[in-house]
Amino acid sequence: MEALRDDVAGWTITVLQTGYPSQLSPYAIGIGILLWTTAFMAAYAVYRHNRVIDAILLLGTAMIVNLSATFTDLFGHLLLFVIAALLLWLRAALVQRQDGWQRRRVNENLEVPAAIMRSGIVFAAASVALAWVLTSVAVAAPLTSAWRSFDGVWPAVRDQFEGAFGSLTNPNSRITGSTFGASFTVQGEWVSNDEVALTVAAPRPLYLRTATYDTYTGRGWERSDGTTRQVAAGDALFDGPTPERPSEAYEIETITVSMAQTLGRNLFTTGSPLEIYAPVVIHQSGGQPVLGGVEAANPIGPGEGYQLSVALSEANKAELGAAGTDYPSVVRDLYLDDSTVTERVRNLAREVTADAANSYERAEALAAFLQRDPSFTYETVAPIPQNGEDLVDFFLFDEVGGRQGYCQYYASAMVMMARSLGLPARVAVGFAPGELTEPNTYLVREANAHAWAEIYFPGYGWQIFEATKSIESRFVRPTGDPSTVAPPRVGIDPLLDFELDPTLRREINALPSVDFIEGGTDVARPDAPSAAESSRNGNALLVAVLILGAAAFVWIRMRHLQRRWRLLPAGDRAWQRLTLAADRAGVGPRPSETIYEYSGWLEEQLPSHVEPIRTVADGKVWQAYSGRRMTQSASSRLEEAWVRLRLPLVWLAARRWLRGIVRRRG
Structure with missing residues (x-):
């Protein structure tokens, strides 16, 4: 300890005198303190405040700065960090969802968390693979230029x-x-x-x-x-x-x-x-x-x-x-x-x-x-x-x-x-x-x-x-x-x-x-033509292919959903659409609630849309308990009611999401 103290004192005196110190131990101490502080702040953000994104951004920034300061190839380390960060984010989101189920007394199926984790792992792997591919093609040129600015x-x-x-x-x-x-x-x-x-x-x-x-x-x-x-x-x-x-x-x-x-x-x-x-x-x-x-x-x-x-x-x-x-x-x-x-x-x-x-x-x-x-x-x-x-x-x-x-x-x-x-x-x-x-x-x-x-x-x-x-x-x-x-x-x-x-x-x-x-x-x-122009042409082609691929995927999914909805009776179809959209907004029905109990609670959340909510609820009850086929005019009223509810449910989801962010920050 005495030798270490002398090294630090000598280094400090030499630097203050605008000299050029030869001691190396102060650098090791400084790097150790910096790494420990960064890791502690990230862990505190996760375990004390459940701010996983903040921890990932902090550690990611530290890693990017370190990568930019060296000529050594550390891409493998970055890859491992990204995978670990996505899995941590996924696990934290699942825990938060499970807490919400417990507060609302939802009976959790043991297969649900495992299925969510499996899907999340597949998504994380696909995201990392796609990012890896994009770094080697022309569309990565703007990011490459930004990285080179270091x-x-x-x-x-x-x-x-x-x-x-x-x-x-x-x-x-x-x-x-x-x-x-x-x-x-x-x-x-x-x-x-x-x-x-x-x-x-x-x-x-x-x-x-x-x-x-x-x-x-x-x-x-x-x-x-x-x-x-x-x-x-x-x-x-x-x-x-x-x-x-x-x-x-x-x-x-x-x-x-x-x-x-x-x-x-x-x-x-x-x-x-x-x-x-x-x-x-x-x-x-x-x-x-x-x-x-x-x-x-x-x-x-x-x-x-x-x-x-x-x-x-x-x-x-x-x-x-x-x-x-x-x-x-x-x-x-x-x-x-x-x-x-x-x-x-x-x-x-x-x-x-x-x-x-x-x-x-x-x-x-x-x-x-x-x-x-x-x-x-x-x-x-x-x-x-x-x-x-x-x-x-x-x-x-x-x-x-x-x-x-x-x-x-x-x-x-x-x-x-x-x-x-x-x-x-x-x-x-x-x-x-x-x-x-x-x-x-x-x-x-x-x-x-x-x-x-x-x-x-x-x-x-x-x-x-x-x-x-x-x-x-x-x-x-x-x-x-x-x-x-x-x-x-x-x-x-x-x-x-x-x-x-x-x-x-x-x-x-x-x-x-x-x-x-x-x-x-x-x-x-x-x-x-310059290399930049060639790169822009390559970018345009790749972006067009990605957009067309995404559009084709969305179109196929929509066609699949439409076929599913068409097979359902009108009352069930309107109710499932409503509850699915509400669940995405975080206000889905509890298993113990009746149709009218839930629709009454939803009317309180959307007081300016009481009529279409009640129309959909009545249609579901009539479809479930009347035992008769719904007329064409009744089916049309249910479809119109659902169309009037789609946008309000989207805004409800956005408001609740923003409110949750503000509450976590506070």
Whole structure:
């Protein structure tokens, strides 16, 4: 108990100090308390107030939230819960009905409860089976879209409470899995697997970026608060000048990305993205025209994809070396902050780049030092700084845990060392290049999830520098001839009015078959029907079949009932219709009541319909005791009386049902 108390106290102090706790026991205690409280409230609702629906809704909500927070397949658990909930509901309704029989002194046939339970079990099984079938057809698309919307919720929860959840690393959790949000904290463990994440149609291996970070926190990175805006499919991501677009040495390509699994709503771009042919949400760091992150405006499902046009840099080493330092004000304001860099980190950066003659050579020297120096080792489980130590300083200089780590360590060190030398730098996250499976097609796995450094060069935009040890950069920059390089054009944006046309792009890199995300278009076939339209057509057909099937079932049942009623004498037929409708309304006759006793009581319940009730009761008595055949006119009067009573009995049932709900709530 003393150790547990110390863990809780340490966790609380660390969280209050905006740190990142390593204790796990407080999470186990919190989950245990939450589960016990939920179960207790549900049991109390059932056994104290007989509110079965309330208990089912409470537990069902808890289960849905849990299902939405994990990538693990828990459909079997949900199936068991639904079956148990339906059986509990059925049993509670039967007990309530039996209590009503006892209060009214009805002699209960022992076969009745068993028959009700058998019918209820068949109904529950049929309902579950039908729901299971509907989840695999087009009619489930609206619910699927609503379910997918959770993909955007949990990354936001993770970002909001990352300081408290810092030590949780479960790859199957939407809170801590392979999703990319507005910030990340280095946790000391990198979790990945070989599951396929994306398939990309592109002319060469590409780094796929989904978010960039400009603010260093000492233990990780975050995107500066800025603006978020929606961009329609095919519109320019930035409709004004932006340093994100190069003005020199680029090639326009249109590539296709297919999502093998959902990764929140993250979309992945490369190079300098110009247009994305799907509705997207753009995050602009610091409110400036820079790409802090890109997400789909609509939920994404497994197997869905999108196309985008990008400007891929063709700059060689000589061109980047001659780029100079005339940085746009936006770049200077966001990507040069080195206020947290320690003095020994600055000294190391100067020492590593002592022989460099320009910005490119400095960046290349830093990347080569981190990637090739034998003192660095790549480890997926690495020490983390304690007691407020700086991550980069710890990684580079700690005598016990230093110089070992994974991509987040290396990218952070590269960026902060570059900033200390006056090079604008940022951390980008996404996927490293995948494996070539066929010409111009690359398979990207979860294991390719990566963080890397990007350095800005005037006129050429953001350039990738791979600093992580054991990671192959997969691209080689040509050397170029310094004597033929002219200074870059700075302050102009030739791609400002970019439009996708054959004179400005090569052949579209497409996949053989891809379902475009909601609102997405196929660049090669812009007029082709979308997946949503196909889904709506499928929905309409299925709904029509279900409606026709239900109508046929009702028609057959009505025909069967009509045949039954026609065989009965007029007096018996009218009385059975009346008592059956009254019983459905909860006001059926008791076995001990005579016809006139019951009709008198029913007249009190429906005082404005005394005449038709009395007519039906007289007809039943006459039919039962006269021994004579009823005339046609008398039969017609009974039929008219029944027609006048049908709607009032329906309203009586509705009133009593609503009154029962209000009484239970009270």
